[in-house]
Amino acid sequence: MGHVIELSDVTQTFVSSDGSPVTALDKVNLALNKHEFVSVIGPSGCGKSTILRLVAGLIRPSAGTVSIYDLPVTEPRDEIGVVFQKPTLLPWLSVLDNITFPMRHKYGRVDDKDRARAVELLAMTGLTDFAHKRPNELSGGMQQRVAIARSLLHDPDILLMDEPFSALDALTRDELSFELLRIWTERPKTVVFVTHSIQEALLLSDRIVVMSARPGRVAEIIDVPLPRPRSLDTLAEPEFNRLARDIRLKVFSRKPEANAEGFAA
Amino acid sequence: MNPALLKLLDRAAPVLTLVAVLLLWEIGCRAFSVPAFVLPAPSVVVSSVPSLEFSTWSGHILATLQVSLIGYLVSILLAVPLAIGITSSRFLARTVLPWLIVIQSTPIVAIAPIIVVTLGAGAVPRIVITTLISFFPIVIYTASGLASVPAELIELSRSLRASRSREYWQIRIPYAIPHIFSALKVAITLAVIGAVVAEFVAAEKGLGYLILFSTSSFKIPVAFAALAILVCCSLLLYAAIVWLQQRCFPWSVSKSAD
Numbered sequence: 087m088g089h090v091i092e093l094s095d096v097t098q099t100f101v102s103s104d105g106s107p108v109t110a111l112d113k114v115n116l117a118l119n120k121h122e123f124v125s126v127i128g129p130s131g132c133g134k135s136t137i138l139r140l141v142a143g144l145i146r147p148s149a150g151t152v153s154i155y156d157l158p159v160t161e162p163r164d165e166i167g168v169v170f171q172k173p174t175l176l177p178w179l180s181v182l183d184n185i186t187f188p189m190r191h192k193y194g195r196v197d198d199k200d201r202a203r204a205v206e207l208l209a210m211t212g213l214t215d216f217a218h219k220r221p222n223e224l225s226g227g228m229q230q231r232v233a234i235a236r237s238l239l240h241d242p243d244i245l246l247m248d249e250p251f252s253a254l255d256a257l258t259r260d261e262l263s264f265e266l267l268r269i270w271t272e273r274p275k276t277v278v279f280v281t282h283s284i285q286e287a288l289l290l291s292d293r294i295v296v297m298s299a300r301p302g303r304v305a306e307i308i309d310v311p312l313p314r315p316r317s318l319d320t321l322a323e324p325e326f327n328r329l330a331r332d333i334r335l336k337v338f339s340r341k342p343e344a345n346a347e348g349f350a351a
Numbered sequence: 352m353n354p355a356l357l358k359l360l361d362r363a364a365p366v367l368t369l370v371a372v373l374l375l376w377e378i379g380c381r382a383f384s385v386p387a388f389v390l391p392a393p394s395v396v397v398s399s400v401p402s403l404e405f406s407t408w409s410g411h412i413l414a415t416l417q418v419s420l421i422g423y424l425v426s427i428l429l430a431v432p433l434a435i436g437i438t439s440s441r442f443l444a445r446t447v448l449p450w451l452i453v454i455q456s457t458p459i460v461a462i463a464p465i466i467v468v469t470l471g472a473g474a475v476p477r478i479v480i481t482t483l484i485s486f487f488p489i490v491i492y493t494a495s496g497l498a499s500v501p502a503e504l505i506e507l508s509r510s511l512r513a514s515r516s517r518e519y520w521q522i523r524i525p526y527a528i529p530h531i532f533s534a535l536k537v538a539i540t541l542a543v544i545g546a547v548v549a550e551f552v553a554a555e556k557g558l559g560y561l562i563l564f565s566t567s568s569f570k571i572p573v574a575f576a577a578l579a580i581l582v583c584c585s586l587l588l589y590a591a592i593v594w595l596q597q598r599c600f601p602w603s604v605s606k607s608a609d
Contacts, residue, residue, distance in 0.1 A: 162510040170503040
């Protein structure tokens with residue numbers, strides 16, 4: 087009790103395109119505390135994204151329960167912000183209008199308060215000068231910043247991020263990771279962060295959920311004892327590298343058929 | 352050669368080619384004394400234009416434009432809602448789509464006479480024929496545009512619990528704009544073809560009618576002149592659609608596949 091997000095014995099089965107049932111998640115148990123940053127890591131097909139979709143209320147579990155603030159999730163809820171792998175901005179809207187789009191889409195109008203909040207978020211993400219540009223005039227990293235700003239518009243308690251930096255180059259990825267840390271420190275939120283990158287997970291998280299695939303199961307939950315605030319120096323600490331090696335070994339041991347995918351740090 | 356000259360040549364290439372072809376055509380006709388009823392030289396075609404009064408020409412041109420544009424508008428009004436229907440309802444997709452394919456597979460030229468018999472001799476059968484020929488690409492391109500929206504954007508919409516109508520108006524339809532314009536460009540030229548086919552079958556004016564009428568009385572130069580005007584009309588209409596897209600939806604231009 088008292089958890090912000092709780093998955094208990096969640097099983098999710100899909101019918102695949104050839105008609106056979108596929109178990110995406112098998113009896114997954116997971117509980118997140120208030121303002122906790124939890125990363126979910128694992129090979130492709132381990133159901134990482136399925137967990138996000140369940141928490142977002144986009145799909146219902148085949149068995150078990152998903153609850154937010156002890157209430158079962160039956161439909162998408164207001165206290166959630168979602169960031170996807172791709173920025174998924176609307177090319178016909180300016181950056182500012184993209185950020186206020188959730189309000190326009192949900193309520194059909196954008197009031198001054200939302201607009202002021204969007205301007206504030208632009209400043210927070212360093213995009214003030216780009217407010218009136220179209221998304222295609224922005225770099226991939228900047229587009230993803232806009233997507234993050236959009237997800238924060240209604241100041242959600244819970245942020246769900248589905249490999250948000252995986253489509254970016256390594257330098258931009260680091261830059262945005264630190265930026266996310268800063269935003270999260272300024273406005274604490276409960277975050278579920280799906281990623282392929284062990285380094286990213288270590289840098290950002292309080293805990294890391296290591297998943298195994300087919301069927302998707304929670305293999306291990308690892309506490310990250312690195313002190314906060316974390317910075318570039320954190321990456322250079324011997325402790326950081328030791329933890330990274332540990333996790334890599336754990337992921338490897340779950341997936342004997344060695345395959346570079348899923349381990350890229 | 353000097354680069355500035357090369358660049359100029361590159362720019363002028365389309366026009367130069369056109370002039371060269373017309374010149375060759377003219378020289379060929381004169382050198383081999385080709386009779387005008389077989390292949391009139393460009394100069395003969397041009398000089399045949401005054402054989403009809405200006406008001407006669409404009410009457411024919413306007414008649415064809417009128418049928419093309421009305422048929423075109425009707426096909427847009429039918430096709431876009433139909434595309435929304437078949438992308439939003441599996442039932443509609445399963446029931447309507449096969450009929451669309453049947454209609455598209457029917458040679459319109461072959462059913463044109465039947466339509467004229469059924470619907471009488473007025474403007475209606477001509478508009479129906481034009482619509483039939485131009486609406487299919489609009490349905491298909493629009494539907495594929497509506498379906499091309501990234502799944503994540505639809506999930507964003509669902510996560511906001513937005514209504515279906517907002518999902519269409521604020522996401523799917525704007526997303527389909529580049530696709531719709533690709534369709535509109537194809538369809539405008541098809542609409543002109545449709546109008547001409549209809550005029551071949553049953554009409555008392557229009558450029559298609561004029562071509563048919565002049566060839567039957569061996570006024571081949573006039574037929575060629577009408578043909579040239581027809582091509583110009585078609586190109587101008589196409590350019591108008593391109594202009595409209597750039598004017599109203601500048602963000603969509605780089606994305607459109609053409």
